[in-house]
Amino acid sequence: MNPLSRRTMLKGLAATPAIGMAAGLAAGAGTATLIGAPRIARAAEFDFKYGNNLPLTHPLNVRSHEAAERIRRETNGRVDIQIFPNNQLGGDTDMLSQVRSGGITFFTPSALVIATLVPVAAINAVGFAFADYGQVWSAMDGKLGEHVRGAISKVGLHAFEKMWDNGFRQMTSGAKPIQTAADMDGLKIRVPVSPLSIAMFKSLSAAPASLQFSEVYSSLQTRIVDAQENPLPIIQVAKLYEVQKYCALSNHIWDGFWFIANGRAWRGLPPDLQKIVSTAINDAGVQQREDIKALNQSVQADLQSKGLAFNQPSPDSFRAKLRDSGFYGEWKGRFGDEAWALLEGAVGKLA
Numbered sequence: 496m497n498p499l500s501r502r503t504m505l506k507g508l509a510a511t512p513a514i515g516m517a518a519g520l521a522a523g524a525g526t527a528t529l530i531g532a533p534r535i536a537r538a539a540e541f542d543f544k545y546g547n548n549l550p551l552t553h554p555l556n557v558r559s560h561e562a563a564e565r566i567r568r569e570t571n572g573r574v575d576i577q578i579f580p581n582n583q584l585g586g587d588t589d590m591l592s593q594v595r596s597g598g599i600t601f602f603t604p605s606a607l608v609i610a611t612l613v614p615v616a617a618i619n620a621v622g623f624a625f626a627d628y629g630q631v632w633s634a635m636d637g638k639l640g641e642h643v644r645g646a647i648s649k650v651g652l653h654a655f656e657k658m659w660d661n662g663f664r665q666m667t668s669g670a671k672p673i674q675t676a677a678d679m680d681g682l683k684i685r686v687p688v689s690p691l692s693i694a695m696f697k698s699l700s701a702a703p704a705s706l707q708f709s710e711v712y713s714s715l716q717t718r719i720v721d722a723q724e725n726p727l728p729i730i731q732v733a734k735l736y737e738v739q740k741y742c743a744l745s746n747h748i749w750d751g752f753w754f755i756a757n758g759r760a761w762r763g764l765p766p767d768l769q770k771i772v773s774t775a776i777n778d779a780g781v782q783q784r785e786d787i788k789a790l791n792q793s794v795q796a797d798l799q800s801k802g803l804a805f806n807q808p809s810p811d812s813f814r815a816k817l818r819d820s821g822f823y824g825e826w827k828g829r830f831g832d833e834a835w836a837l838l839e840g841a842v843g844k845l846a
Contacts, residue, residue, distance in 0.1 A: 539567075539575035541764060545601035546584035546593070547752075554786035555603065555659055555752065556580045562779035569771045574764075576601065595651060600760045603752040605661055606643075607689055613646045616753070618830050622695035622817055623810045624842050625663075625749045628788070634841035635751065642837055647753065653761040655773060657780035658751040660787040662726035666743045667735060669721055672806050673743040676700075676816040684722040685711055691826070692748065698822035699813065712738060724748075727794045736803040744807045754780060818846065 545563075549555050556578065563576040584590055584599060587608045594602040595612075610617035618639070625631045634640065635658045644654040666673050666684070673679065679699040686692045686703040696703035704720050714720045715738040723735065724747065730736065754776055764772065799805060817823055823846035827835040839845055 540573040541575070541768070543574070543576045543600035543760065544579060544584070544598075545576050545603075546579045546582075546590045546599050547603045548582045548587055548590075549580060551580045553580075554783045554790070558659075558779040558783040558786070559603075561782075562775040565775045565779075566772055569775070570768055574768055574772060594755060594757050597757050597759060600757050601754065603659060603754050605750050605752055606658075607691070607750060609647065609753055609755070612650055613643070615646050615830050615834050616643050617691055618643065618834055618838055619658075620689075620691055620748050620750055621826060621838065621845070622691075622698075622822070623745075623747050623813045624838060624845060625746065626810060626842070627746070628784075630842050631749050631751075632784075634838065637841065639834070639837040639841060642834055643753075647755065648758070651758040653756040653758050655754040655756070655776050655780070657777040658753060659780045660784045661750045661752055662728070662787055662791065663746040664724050664726055664748045664750070665730070666722060666724045666745050666747065667730060667739040667803070668741045668743070669715065669718075669739050672741040672804065673722070673745065674806065674808050676812040679813075679816075682722055683720045684724065685714060685720045686724060694825070695747075695817065695822060698817050698820040700816075708733075711735070715739060727791050727798065730803075731794045731798055736798055736801045740802075740804060742798065742803050742805050744805060745813070746810070747813070814845065 545559065547555060547559070559578055563578060566574050566576060579599075584593065587604055588611075590599065590602045591604055591608065591612060593599045606616045606619050619625075619631070619635060625634070635643075636656070640656070640658065644656070647654040668678075668682070671678065673682075676699055679696070679701040682701045684696060684701050684703055685706045686696055688705045693703050693705065704714075706714055706720070711720075711723055712733060712735065715723060715735065723739070724745075725733075725735075727742075730739075730742065761769070795805065827846045830838075835846065
């Protein structure tokens with residue numbers, strides 16, 4: 496399968512720059528855009544709707560489209576999935592409600608979105624937990640992911656085995672590079688409206704400010720805030736390199752998408768069709784991970800060419816600060832001993 500081009504992916508990302516943990520993305524057009532091949536002549540036995548909040552050419556939608564075509568082909572047209580990208584069926588909160596009620600069958604919320612319903616789902620976003628993707632996939636494809644999927648099933652939803660990638664978040668700054676936790680002291684940094692993110696930066700002695708994404712560029716330009724944090728593709732498409740000098744590859748938070756289904760609809764599929772759908776969706780998720788990895792690598796090179804200076808700080812001082820401040824202990828209590836033990840089994844001792 497041909498890899499997605501960087502130009503194609505960035506074009507899609509530019510259409511909706513607030514991808515990631517920001518609360519909600521720009522609403523799509525009023526008329527639904529359906530991604531898919533022409534309809535098979537006979538009506539599908541199972542006709543499903545899948546909604547998400549990303550632009551049409553984002554890797555998630557490209558790979559979802561491929562999965563839908565594969566499912567249609569391998570089920571001989573019995574299962575047909577219509578894809579509604581870019582918030583065309585409503586915002587994240589709306590679509591989460593719809594997938595629970597059966598208004599739509601599939602949805603891909605970020606972990607922090609579904610955490611509003613299943614709190615333990617936010618555990619992958621614990622600050623400075625994951626050092627790299629090896630640890631991420633070991634945990635989320637393993638016992639920690641299984642634990643979270645079990646919690647999701649208790650609210651009447653089915654989560655597929657493979658999470659899709661939304662990327663590591665990195666920190667940029669204007670005055671000086673961020674090398675250690677000491678550089679966070681008093682730093683005015685824009686963060687999304689997320690209790691976990693806000694708590695983390697406060698525990699690092701920073702001064703987090705929750706601003707809409709549309710305000711980030713001007714706020715950095717006028718020094719209302721001195722720093723911000725986002726995945727690299729967002730830094731690129733929002734041209735934050737024009738108002739920031741440094742980028743610390745901190746990998747301080749990783750977030751991904753759970754591909755979820757309405758539980759009743761999923762149980763209504765015969766086992767043979769469940770297997771086809773699961774295999775296609777999980778395979779597409781693994782391919783999307785590679786797309787995001789390649790995109791991040793090419794974007795970093797592009798940002799360097801535009802003058803953004805990169806450094807890679809060790810997570811040790813940040814982890815120590817979060818441990819000493821009681822951050823890890825507090826969130827261990829919130830997530831529970833079992834989930835926390837599974838996290839530490841993949842990343843090492845935190846609390």
